[in-house]
């Protein structure tokens with residue numbers, strides 16, 4: 001599907017999964033649009049700026065940014081999913097935007113000239129990257145001095161079904177920690193400082209809600225198919241039956257009269273490329 005990118009198996013699975021989801025992605029609810037909007041809002045994008053939207057998907061961030069930078073600015077959105085990029089292109093055309101460009105590219109092997117962008121944003125995608133610290137160091141080079149980077153991380157408590165899945169996986173000797181790397185504000189801050197960014201600012205937001213036990217139990221099947229859970233699929237059929245029973249039991253213990261609290265704490269994290277920054281690559 002993405003022949004020109006030569007993706008590894010994990011990334012090809014991710015690209016295919018999002019291409020399959022692409023035509024419905026914008027109708028899945030307000031979750032991704034709301035996060036993307038807040039990321040753009042907090043970034044305080046100005047007219048004339050050059051903006052890079054990493055893992056742009058259907059262009060939620062890129063299109064809003066293109067409207068803000070105006071005709072003197074420019075926005076580039078990159079993604080590995082052709083389906084998502086097709087949607088992004090269609091939307092940008094419909095919005096009459098000619099200051100936006102979408103490219104099929106892997107966020108981890110991007111190759112822009114140094115100091116190309118005023119703002120680099122990455123919404124709802126960081127966790128899908130293979131080597132986040134290395135990617136951040138690479139993106140640092142693409143920013144102009146004084147430029148802003150913004151992403152959001154999920155807290156280690158976020159998505160109760162993922163938290164329980166991780167707990168059950170560990171019981172079966174499998175390490176699954178979906179949001180370990182961005183799990184706290186300190187971890188988000190460290191990610192940016194280690195990549196050479198300064199002036200770190202973090203805004204925490206709660207996107208959680210109560211979900212039914214039935215829905216939480218059904219998420220098992222979806223989670224098991226996700227490329228990030230591939231290690232779980234190595235369990236034997238008997239182990240998987242036991243793991244599912246453990247998962248259900250853990251969820252049942254969390255039920256309240258409102259359902260199960262599904263925490264979705266998000267850390268909107270921003271940093272700047274300071275002066276005298278040497279490349280950390």
Ligand SMILES: C[S@@+](CC[C@H](N)C(=O)[O-])C[C@H]1O[C@@H](n2cnc3c(N)ncnc32)[C@H](O)[C@@H]1O
Nearest residue numbers: 018032055056057079080081106107123124125
């Ligand atoms: C949950 S969607 C988020 C899309 C968009 N940023 C948003 O806020 O709605 C995740 C996106 O990340 C893309 N993605 C995952 N890994 C990537 C990579 N290594 N390079 C570029 N895009 C990637 C997927 O193809 C998908 O479009």
